[in-house]
Amino acid sequence: MIERTIFNEEHGLFRDSVKRFIEKEIAPDHAQWEKDGQVSREVWLAAGERGFLGCSVPEEYGGPGADFLYTTVLLEEMAGAGYTGPGFHLHSEIVIPYILQYGTEEQKKTWLPKMVTGECIGAIAMTEPGAGSDLQGIKTQAVRDGNELVVNGQKVFITNGQMADLVIVACKTDPTLGAKGISLVVVERGREGFERGRNLEKIGWHAQDTSELFFDHVRVPPENLLGAEGRGFIQLVEQLPQERLIVAIRCCAITESALDWTVEYTNERQAFGRTIADFQNTRFKLAEIKSDALMLRVFVDKCIELLMRGELSAEDAAVAKLRASEIMSNALDECLQLFGGYGYMWEYPIARAWADNRFARIAGGSSEIMKEIIGRSLTGKR
Numbered sequence: 001m002i003e004r005t006i007f008n009e010e011h012g013l014f015r016d017s018v019k020r021f022i023e024k025e026i027a028p029d030h031a032q033w034e035k036d037g038q039v040s041r042e043v044w045l046a047a048g049e050r051g052f053l054g055c056s057v058p059e060e061y062g063g064p065g066a067d068f069l070y071t072t073v074l075l076e077e078m079a080g081a082g083y084t085g086p087g088f089h090l091h092s093e094i095v096i097p098y099i100l101q102y103g104t105e106e107q108k109k110t111w112l113p114k115m116v117t118g119e120c121i122g123a124i125a126m127t128e129p130g131a132g133s134d135l136q137g138i139k140t141q142a143v144r145d146g147n148e149l150v151v152n153g154q155k156v157f158i159t160n161g162q163m164a165d166l167v168i169v170a171c172k173t174d175p176t177l178g179a180k181g182i183s184l185v186v187v188e189r190g191r192e193g194f195e196r197g198r199n200l201e202k203i204g205w206h207a208q209d210t211s212e213l214f215f216d217h218v219r220v221p222p223e224n225l226l227g228a229e230g231r232g233f234i235q236l237v238e239q240l241p242q243e244r245l246i247v248a249i250r251c252c253a254i255t256e257s258a259l260d261w262t263v264e265y266t267n268e269r270q271a272f273g274r275t276i277a278d279f280q281n282t283r284f285k286l287a288e289i290k291s292d293a294l295m296l297r298v299f300v301d302k303c304i305e306l307l308m309r310g311e312l313s314a315e316d317a318a319v320a321k322l323r324a325s326e327i328m329s330n331a332l333d334e335c336l337q338l339f340g341g342y343g344y345m346w347e348y349p350i351a352r353a354w355a356d357n358r359f360a361r362i363a364g365g366s367s368e369i370m371k372e373i374i375g376r377s378l379t380g381k382r
């Protein structure tokens with residue numbers, strides 16, 4: 001089978017240390033966090049101490065300044081192990097890049113060092129009850145009043161929502177301008193009028209605090225504007241290829257883990273005097289999943305290389321996200337089937353993976369939106 005060529009020996013050593021961290025700091029507590037609906041603050045600090053948060057943050061802001069392959073290793077190991085509670089990847093690879101890319105020197109110095117240590121947990125709030133795929137329809141406003149911005153509105157489905165100390169909020173700074181009136185505003189924990197709503201009950205991701213957020217006349221200084229006023233929509237669009245590739249990387253790792261668990265299980269479980277793997281149907285299913293996973297892996301590794309060269313297009317990222325989430329969903333469903341009734345039991349990783357990862361086809365741009373992006377690039381029609 002085709003070997004991966006993107007990593008060097010250092011990345012391998014880093015992978016070993018991430019595996020050890022997951023075994024020691026995450027595995028023992030994850031079941032409790034699922035009951036609590038969120039992880040502990042301590043695990044964030046422990047990840048920060050090991051240099052596992054904000055891998056790409058340059059040394060001058062307290063980070064290790066590592067390349068995207070270290071990020072890839074972290075994403076793969078966290079996703080493949082099936083522990084979905086810690087929202088590290090959203091904090092490190094989605095929130096931090098906005099600050100790195102669009103923040104002023106002052107903003108970077110204020111927020112990044114604490115985000116690297118895990119003292120400051122990040123979230124990004126775009127989705128609202130009335131606007132998800134169609135972000136131009138958001139209603140949250142940030143209006144100037146003297147020398148301040150006043151934020152009013154409501155967000156929903158926000159990852160790290162309960163624990164976040166810093167939230168990048170997509171707001172309309174000029175509601176008359178559509179997409180050109182959107183800006184990104186940072187709201188920190190403790191600002192008067194910033195309240196958390198419910199920690200939402202989900203079909204999976206039980207240890208993840210996915211929440212409602214409310215902003216009622218929240219006053220922030222103009223220094224909390226991230227990038228130029230009115231550039232928010234463009235900033236969101238610019239970051240999407242990386243965000244979508246991150247989903248694809250996670251989906252690859254989950255598919256491969258599911259395949260490993262299923263090969264092991266079907267080789268042991270007996271029915272009609274044979275192992276489940278002795279049935280041709282099982283081997284055919286496993287072969288189909290393996291072929292899909294391998295083709296996907298090669299494509300996603302190529303996308304990682306393109307991203308690192310600054311050449312990953314919106315269309316290729318959409319292809320990666322679309323196919324990765326669909327291949328993973330199909331694989332999880334087929335693997336669960338091969339586990340029989342045990343596949344439906346929460347104590348089995350395959351059951352969790354199946355429920356935990358259904359959202360991959362919805363969040364970060366749904367499969368339908370990915371098809372729109374790819375279809376438009378083919379036809380030129382909007």
Ligand SMILES: Cc1cc2nc3c(=O)[nH]c(=O)nc-3n(C[C@H](O)[C@H](O)[C@H](O)COP(=O)(O)OP(=O)(O)OC[C@H]3O[C@@H](n4cnc5c(N)ncnc54)[C@H](O)[C@@H]3O)c2cc1C
Pocket residue numbers: 090124125126127130131132133134156157158159160205210359362363364365366367368369372
């Ligand atoms: C677990 C989880 C975590 C999340 N974390 C975050 C977060 O941290 N921050 C954040 O801002 N958001 C987050 N989201 C929200 C997520 O990004 C949105 O749910 C997603 O963008 C879809 O928006 P929506 O739910 O409003 O669905 P809608 O936009 O209402 O879509 C409903 C259906 O219509 C389809 N549809 C919409 N437009 C079109 C079209 N043009 N053509 C064809 N079909 C279309 C969609 O594909 C979907 O099937 C999270 C969601 C989940 C489930």
